[in-house]
Structure formats: structure tokens, C-alpha cells
Amino acid sequence: MTTTPVDPASLHYGELELELERLRADERLLSRRREQLHKRIEFLKGGGANDDASKELLASIEGEESYVSKSRHDIHRRIDLLRAEQLRRQNEG
Numbered sequence: 748m749t750t751t752p753v754d755p756a757s758l759h760y761g762e763l764e765l766e767l768e769r770l771r772a773d774e775r776l777l778s779r780r781r782e783q784l785h786k787r788i789e790f791l792k793g794g795g796a797n798d799d800a801s802k803e804l805l806a807s808i809e810g811e812e813s814y815v816s817k818s819r820h821d822i823h824r825r826i827d828l829l830r831a832e833q834l835r836r837q838n839e840g
Contacts, residue, residue: 752825755832767829770822777819784812 758766791805 755829758832760836763829763833767826767833770826770829774819774822774826777815777822781812781815781819784808784815788812 753766755763755766787808788805791801791808794801796802796805
């Protein structure tokens with residue numbers, strides 16, 4: 748999925764576009780995964796998750812959802828940086 752963030756200013760125009768495409772694809776994957784996790788969390792909470800195994804599963808899924816959400820947020824930040832670089836270049840002429 749994602750790799751080490753790159754400095755947007757160091758990318759040529761084509762590389763900038765490819766990096767944006769890649770990040771948007773990663774964001775879509777993470778969004779789908781997050782949605783799946785939310786559905787599982789809702790299902791477990793709706794069923795009560797009263798026994799120890801259900802509580803452990805719920806905690807595990809909530810932990811994964813937290814990690815996926817943070818990763819998604821990081822990707823949004825990186826996309827915003829790349830878009831800002833695109834705008835900077837467009838304004839320069």
C-alpha cells in the first residue's frame with residue numbers, strides 16, 4: 748500500500764500525478780476496509796458482545812479500525828500536500 752512520503756517539490760509533473768493516483772487508490776482501499784470494520788463493530792455491538800471472546804474480538808476490530816483511520820488520515824494529508832504543490836506550480840505559470 749503506502750510507502751515513505753516523498754517531497755512534492757522534488758517530483759516532476761508526471762511523477763506528481765502518478766503519486767497522487769497511487770495515494771488516491773490507497774485511500775479508496777483504506778476507506779473500504781474502514782467501512783467493513785465499522786459494519787463488523789456495529790454487528791458485534793448490536794449483538795451485545797457479552798462473552799469474553801466477543802469482547803476480545805470487538806477490541807481487536809476497534810484497534811484495527813483505529814489504525815486504518817489513522818493511515819487514511821495520513822494519506823489525506825499527503826494528498827493535500829501534493830495538491831498544494833500542483834497549485835503552486837500552476838500559479839507560477
